């Protein structure tokens with residue numbers, strides 16, 4: 538199942554710098570592991586925002602929830618999920 542997910546990040550300015558650095562490093566490793574595994578298909582920076590738009594290809598809603606819930610930055614994110622379906626005009630779909 539395909540999902541488009543936007544993640545808006547708002548890390549508190551007074552967060553301990555070591556905690557911030559550790560959280561960001563764990564977030565990057567977590568994201569890249571899932572990208573290598575094929576579930577996190579792509580990640581794009583939303584221009585001018587501390588925000589990304591990502592495409593996920595996962596087994597079901599529960600799996601996407603598990604992935605998002607375990608993001609190291611989850612406590613500092615506002616997340617929006619859009620389920621995707623094939624578009625009838627998509628030439629790649631045949």
Ligand SMILES: O=C(O)C[C@H]1C=CC(=O)O1
Nearest residue numbers: 546564565568587588589
């Ligand atoms: O920078 C971000 O958009 C937040 C986050 C999501 C994955 C990742 O590596 O960082």
